[in-house]
Amino acid sequence: MDKTAELNLLWGSILLEELARLGVQHVCMAPGSRSTPLTLAAAKQTKLKQHLHFDERGLAFMALGLAKASRAPVAIITTSGTAVANLYPAIVEAWLTHVPLIVLSGDRPPELLDCGANQAIVQPAIFGHYAQQVNLPTPDLQIRPEALLTTIDNAIANQTQPVHINCMYREPLYPGTMSADFTHYLSTLGNWQHTSQPFSQYAKAQLHSTPSSDALARFVHGKGVIVVGTLAPHEQPELIIELAHKLGWPILTDAQSQLRQHGAAIGNIDQLLLQPKAKSLLQQAEKVLMFGGRLLSKRLINYLAEQKWKSYWQVLPHQQRLDPSHTPKQIWLCPVNVFSQLAWPRSSQANWAVQLIELNQRLDSLFAQQIDQGEFGEAQVVRAIAMQTDKQLFIGNSLPVRLYDMFAPTTATMASIYTNRGASGIDGLLATACGIAAHKKQPTTLIIGDLSQLHDLNSFAIAANHNGPLVIVILNNDGGNIFNLLPVPDEKLRSEYYRLAHGLEFGYAAAMFGLAYNQVDDINAFNEVYQEAINHQGTSVIEVNVAQDQASSQIAQIAAWIKQS
Numbered sequence: 001m002d003k004t005a006e007l008n009l010l011w012g013s014i015l016l017e018e019l020a021r022l023g024v025q026h027v028c029m030a031p032g033s034r035s036t037p038l039t040l041a042a043a044k045q046t047k048l049k050q051h052l053h054f055d056e057r058g059l060a061f062m063a064l065g066l067a068k069a070s071r072a073p074v075a076i077i078t079t080s081g082t083a084v085a086n087l088y089p090a091i092v093e094a095w096l097t098h099v100p101l102i103v104l105s106g107d108r109p110p111e112l113l114d115c116g117a118n119q120a121i122v123q124p125a126i127f128g129h130y131a132q133q134v135n136l137p138t139p140d141l142q143i144r145p146e147a148l149l150t151t152i153d154n155a156i157a158n159q160t161q162p163v164h165i166n167c168m169y170r171e172p173l174y175p176g177t178m179s180a181d182f183t184h185y186l187s188t189l190g191n192w193q194h195t196s197q198p199f200s201q202y203a204k205a206q207l208h209s210t211p212s213s214d215a216l217a218r219f220v221h222g223k224g225v226i227v228v229g230t231l232a233p234h235e236q237p238e239l240i241i242e243l244a245h246k247l248g249w250p251i252l253t254d255a256q257s258q259l260r261q262h263g264a265a266i267g268n269i270d271q272l273l274l275q276p277k278a279k280s281l282l283q284q285a286e287k288v289l290m291f292g293g294r295l296l297s298k299r300l301i302n303y304l305a306e307q308k309w310k311s312y313w314q315v316l317p318h319q320q321r322l323d324p325s326h327t328p329k330q331i332w333l334c335p336v337n338v339f340s341q342l343a344w345p346r347s348s349q350a351n352w353a354v355q356l357i358e359l360n361q362r363l364d365s366l367f368a369q370q371i372d373q374g375e376f377g378e379a380q381v382v383r384a385i386a387m388q389t390d391k392q393l394f395i396g397n398s399l400p401v402r403l404y405d406m407f408a409p410t411t412a413t414m415a416s417i418y419t420n421r422g423a424s425g426i427d428g429l430l431a432t433a434c435g436i437a438a439h440k441k442q443p444t445t446l447i448i449g450d451l452s453q454l455h456d457l458n459s460f461a462i463a464a465n466h467n468g469p470l471v472i473v474i475l476n477n478d479g480g481n482i483f484n485l486l487p488v489p490d491e492k493l494r495s496e497y498y499r500l501a502h503g504l505e506f507g508y509a510a511a512m513f514g515l516a517y518n519q520v521d522d523i524n525a526f527n528e529v530y531q532e533a534i535n536h537q538g539t540s541v542i543e544v545n546v547a548q549d550q551a552s553s554q555i556a557q558i559a560a561w562i563k564q565s
Contacts, residue, residue, distance in 0.1 A: 006180035011139040012041035020047035032079020035106030036173040058459040060090030061428030065435020073100035081119035095130040096422030131162040149199035157202035220347040224287030228257035230294040233416035239340035248350025255405035268363040270297035290314040293322025378551040394433040396448035426452040431459040441468030450476040460513040463539040471533040484552035516540040
């Protein structure tokens with residue numbers, strides 16, 4: 001009797017069981033025939049929550065969001081051919097930002113490659129540099145199951161970036177029975193079948209490098225600043241506030257630091273660097289302590305690059321280069337909570353930049369007057385959301401995240417901030433937000449631009465299946481109006497080759513997917529609709545329609561006021 005289909009399923013079952021033991025909580029699946037052994041194995045796996053979507057690109061970005069929210073690896077199952085290629089953008093983003101995605105791709109066997117067979121492409125190494133490769137052979141009784149398990153364990157344990165496990169399967173793919181007898185084949189696995197632990201149990205890899213007490217004392221001697229770049233909510237960035245109080249140094253925060261709206265931080269640093277007094281004061285700094293990287297503000301990036309630092313320390317969780325300016329520095333590999341709670345002495349120049357607090361507060365007042373009490377527009381909506389939400393906020397790329405970085409208000413309570421700022425693409429943003437919302441079903445808000453939403457229109461289907469509060473706020477300025485801020489040679493070029501005005505609205509798209517929808521054109525209506533949406537047990541779409549030049553004109557006007565103040 002041919003047991004090919006049954007053996008394929010057994011290998012798939014072993015693989016999915018081991019991934020669950022290695023910490024995987026979610027598996028995201030797209031339909032396809034060649035991945036049948038994996039799909040059937042996932043369908044009967046009770047330890048994994050299953051998510052299905054017809055579009056592999058959106059599926060991968062949903063997995064990215066689930067992995068960010070769960071802080072655990074997420075498995076993705078696809079069939080062969082271009083289905084695998086559609087995962088590429090999310091895999092790139094995950095690799096750059098150290099998010100552990102595990103791709104399980106069904107594949108044709110070697111004899112069906114490069115010979116005109118249907119839906120067959122060369123899948124090993126398809127993700128190039130952006131995923132660790134595990135290329136499994138076709139299932140074979142001559143290959144022991146423990147070899148399969150140790151291969152998976154070695155690839156997944158302690159991995160913080162994507163892994164691609166390519167699974168070649170010969171037909172038949174659909175077993176006649178789900179319970180073929182492989183007792184003899186599995187007999188060498190010992191206790192694995194009766195425990196819940198991985199076959200190979202790797203110790204957690206931990207690399208902590210911290211300065212000595214003498215090094216700390218030398219470093220804090222003088223005028224310094226603390227810069228907080230991209231940090232995840234679980235990294236306890238609030239401990240940096242305590243460190244800043246101890247040192248007496250100001251904290252300059254990025255939009256992705258989780259501290260941008262904190263009252264004890266200098267949140268308006270992007271705009272403060274336009275202000276002559278603030279910039280002159282900051283130029284006195286001699287030392288910088290940077291947590292994380294991937295800064296959004298070019299003004300802050302330029303400040304760090306141009307300053308003649310006596311000492312530059314950067315604290316990162318993994319060894320990587322996160323400094324486009326290539327400034328000489330000491331890099332410490334250490335979690336934020338450990339580094340923040342070292343025995344830091346107080347700086348010899350504590351409170352040297354206390355004037356920054358007053359300058360920062362003046363900008364808060366300026367934004368409240370000129371944005372909150374001004375014309376209806378994108379910055380006003382971004383600030384309104386940031387004032388109201390205290391759960392999860394996913395901010396889209398291009399203009400939305402820059403508006404948040406420039407103008408977010410100081411608040412008593414803050415949401416957990418998520419972004420996709422590794423490759424900073426505008427694809428897959430809604431799908432990622434859906435993944436973040438799906439893990440714990442906490443109220444989640446997405447702020448997204450119109451072109452980004454058009455890119456990810458299929459993911460309305462994922463959003464339609466969500467049964468917790470998810471609010472999609474679309475800032476529709478009819479095109480890519482981030483380009484209004486860039487020095488494109490003339491307006492004709494800007495309009496025809498960059499902005500790409502489309503004249504589309506999202507009401508019919510929302511209706512097609514059965515989503516609650518509202519369109520607003522004033523802040524009172526927005527606030528009312530937003531409060532209803534954030535309390536609704538399901539997905540809501542709020543479309544904000546504004547003029548093409550509203551945000552760029554307001555940004556320029558506020559910058560002019562700040563420079564003259």
